Amino acid sequence: MWENRDVSAALAAWDFGAAFRLIRQITSLRQEDMSAITGLSQSFLSTLESGTRRLVNIDKIINVLQQMDVPPHIAPIPIPGSAAPNGLQTRGAQPTLIPAPAWENPLDIAKRLSATTASNVDPATVALLEQGVADLVDRYETEGPLRLAPEAVDFRNFVQDRLDGRQPPRQREALFRLAAQASGLLGYMAVNAGREALAEAYCAEAEQLAKEIADHELIMWTYGTRSLNAYYAGHYDRAVHWADMGLAIDPTHPQAIRLQANGLARALGKLGDRAGAERAIAAAEDLSSQHTVSAGLTSCISFEPYGRARTLANAATVHVALANAPRVLGYADQIDELVEQSDSAWSQALVRLDVATALLAGPRPDVEHAMVLGRQVLEAGGGPPIRSVVQRAGELHSQATEWKDVAVVREYADTLRSWQSAPQTRELAKSAKMSHPTERRRGAADAAHGRPGRLPSHPSTQHQ
Structure with missing residues (x-):
């Protein structure tokens, strides 16, 4: 007390x-x-x-x-x-002198200073750990979550061991940032591996660690990953919620590009909110022009702001949900060369699957072209198995069910079954949430007539 x-x-x-x-x-x-x-x-x-x-x-x-x-x-x-403070003991009116505390000697002071500034990690180790995070990001799209996750877990545990020791404030802040980034990467990997609960737990940990050091950019990135997790789980209202939470921190920050394009726009597209989705895409493109961002295809897991090509790839996905084939093809044409030149098999697969799905929409569906594109993706492998590729390949098949007796559709279905028979792909297929084709067409038709079927009760456009 x-x-x-x-x-x-x-x-x-x-x-x-x-x-x-x-x-x-x-x-x-x-x-x-x-x-x-x-x-x-x-x-x-x-x-x-x-x-x-x-x-x-x-x-x-x-x-x-x-x-x-x-x-x-x-x-x-x-x-x-x-x-009393002056070293006198007062008993009634007769004060008596008591001994003053002994002074410390210089050695005592030196020992205390050494203990206070001692650290179990030096700046060189911190620099190597920062390079380790960059290495995980660089290798992610070629090796995938199932291969890299064990290495990321080891990295996170190593950082935690250092945090359990003592460091000066600057090095401790750097370790908190590294721990938050490692948890964030594991959260993103868990999303791609179809581990929804685990992804949410990792993201919550990353967010709390980032808040401890007031790293708002990393907090916004974490909200984007939570939005992505909710999106692939089919919880589109929650995806919008997490995107809005991130945008509320700073709607003008470069990290807001990802929140607008990958978080808000795609979820609103799934909800049939055409106007809201298009406003979010426009906001993302406007932010891209205001900030210095890469023109190329940035890594999907990168902590850097979204590059312009990745933003446009997300815009194409939005218009797939809205059954607007011309817009899908238009965005795909803009980024086609960059996608083909990139090392990202995932991006190549996802853009082609978006184009294939869009070709089935509209008054004159091009079923043969769509199925050929789909088979090309599956025969190329689509990169290390991840949930988004598995889910969109399945949605393409679901969208083509009304032409199930057409030869090219049967061939795609056979190729899909063979592709999904691999153990890792089979597990992801079980977790993937597929949109039913009739629901997709109904939602798109509602959107076309200004009647979104499920509008979230949130200020989805307050950050535009």
Whole structure:
């Protein structure tokens, strides 16, 4: 109780009412208990605590301090019978000298300083760990979550071991950022592996660690990953919610590009909110022109802002949900060369599957072209198995069910079954949430007539 700074400050200011109120809160004493201890009436205590009266009588103050055993070093006046700050022991009117505390020697001070600034990690190790995060990001699209996750877990545990030790503030902040990034990467990997609950747990951990060091950019990235997790789980309202949470931090930040295009726009497209989805795409493109972002296809898991090509790829996905084939093809044409030149098999597969699905929409569906594109993706493998590719390949098949007797559709179905028979792909197929074709067409038709079937009760356009 006496170590509480507010109690000490109240006594130093002679504000005994505030001191009594704080002491009662700390100790759970009642006013009648405090009255019995101090000898003051309960009614007088009540007026002191309310601030309507002050305790100014020196004799009463000394008696209260004695009855409460207030330590001399925080008492506002010397208390008879206790050690005063000047080293005198007052007993009645006869003060006696008591020994002053011994001074420390320089060695004692040096030992304390060494213990305070000691660290179990040096700046060179921190730099190597930062390079380790960059390495995981660079290798992700070629090796995939199932291969890299164990390495990322080892990395996260190594950082945690360092955090359990002691470091100066700057190195500790760097370790917190590394821990948050490692948890964020594991969250993203869990999304792609179809592990929804695990992804949410990793993202919640990453968010809390980032908040400890006030890294708003990393917090926004984490909200984007939570939105992605909800999107692939089919919880489109939740996807919008997480995107809005990230945008509320700073709607003008470069990280908002991802939140608008990958989070808000795609989820609103699935909800049939054409106007809201198009506003979000426009906001993402506007932010891309305001900030210096890569023109190429940035890694999907990167902590850097979305590049322009990845933003346009997401815009194409939005218009797949809205059954707007011309817009899908238009966006795909803009990024076709960049996608083909990239090392991202996932991006190549996803853009082709979006185009294939779009070709089945509209008044004159091009079933043969769509199925040929789909088979090309599956025969190329689509990169290491991830949920998004598995899900869109399945949705293409679902969208083509009304032409199930057409030869090219049967061939695609056979190729899909063979592709999904691989153990890792089979597990992802079980977790993938597929849109039913009739639901997709109904939602798109509603959107075309300005009648979104499921509008979320949220201010989805407040950040535009």
